[in-house]
Amino acid sequence: MRLVVGVDGSESSLRAVDWAADNAALRRTPLRLVYASLWERYEGASLAQGADRPSEQVMAEEIVQTAERRARRRQPDVHVTTDVLPEEPEQALVRESHSALAVVLGHRGRSGMTEAILGSVGVTVAEHAHCPVVVLRCDHADRARPGTPGRIVLGVDEKPAGSAALRFAAEEAGLRGVPLEAVHVSRHGVTGALPGRGGGKREPDAVPALDEALRDVPIGLEVLRRTVSGRPRDGLLAASRDAALLVVGARRRPGHFGPQLGRVAHGVLHHAACPVAVVPELS
Structure with a gap:
């Protein structure tokens, strides 16, 4: 069993990586970082125009690599794996929840929604996941460490x-x-x-x-x-x-x-x- 984090490159999702890395260290369990997007629906080979890979795929890999480096810096002893899934985030994360201790998400993604509105991905995953779902906002930074008093x-x-x-x-x-x-x-x-x-x-x-x-x-x-x-x-x-x-x-x-x-x-x-x-x- 492992902790799964949905990442998308936003600051909020990186806060989720921090929380999950600390929690994985406490639980002595692996950490899995997942980026999911239907990039293949919007960027096929014809749009790449000679590029080896569609730009969205390149961006996705950079996102998970950045999240992986952050997790390893924060908790070097935690085993971290990553994956890029070409499917809807809600569908991917609910499926991941079947074999997860918990799914950890940021409060909002890269869409620029205000902090007062929880993104549709977070709501859907919280509604249908088969394990606990932990949601963090950027302003939860001072509460994100397991060693925090409280x-x-x-x-x-x-x-x-x-x-x-x-x-x-x-x-x-x-x-x-x-x-x-x-x-x-x-x-x-x-x-x-x-x-x-x-x-x-x-x-x-x-x-x-x-x-x-x-x-x-x-x-x-x-x-x-x-x-x-x-x-x-x-x-x-x-x-x-x-x-x-x-x-x-x-x-x-x-x-x-x-x-x-x-x-x-x-x-x-x-x-x-x-x-x-x-x-x-x-x-």
Whole structure:
């Protein structure tokens, strides 16, 4: 199993390379850098006009070589491979997710879209990938290193998505040696911190949701519990301000091929102050 990074030459995708290289070093797993584009559809031999290779292919190879050099400089001991795939990025990365620990993407590509808008590739991959998808923005540079102080935040709703998001969040917290904080956001009730598993006044609906979400937490991992009143998206965005990573589950409906992300996942992908991991959960 390996970490896969979708690269396209943008600064955002290079930040993703940095994060993935550090994470691969922590996990002692290989790193695969992939550039995917349907260049062959637009540049055939007739357009090359005597060139040995179409210009888009040359550019693609330069992109992956640049990303490879960056990864090797950052983590020399990580085994790095690259590939250039002549197909749609969404299709290629979803297929890569079948054999990946996680797929890591930048928030936007070379199209020049504003930071407030997540590119269509990121949305599609997060909706349909078979493994966790981690998305970073350029302004996440100070949160991109696993050694960065800060906890791992796990978003929990009234019906916890399952254990996959918890496993990923707990593994990240354990690798980094930081606490795991489970945050439950309710539209009603009392706001307050819920340290540990002890007593205290809590929101009635927060207790079963948090207990269910944390029932398989690894022994020895420091776990914090917090419940917040308000809109779920706003509560998780607030929690992301001093977090190293925000993890949310995405329920998948077998046989359904349309959009698979809810409004909360969409919101945190667009606006979180730290990298976001979307973890698929089969409902």
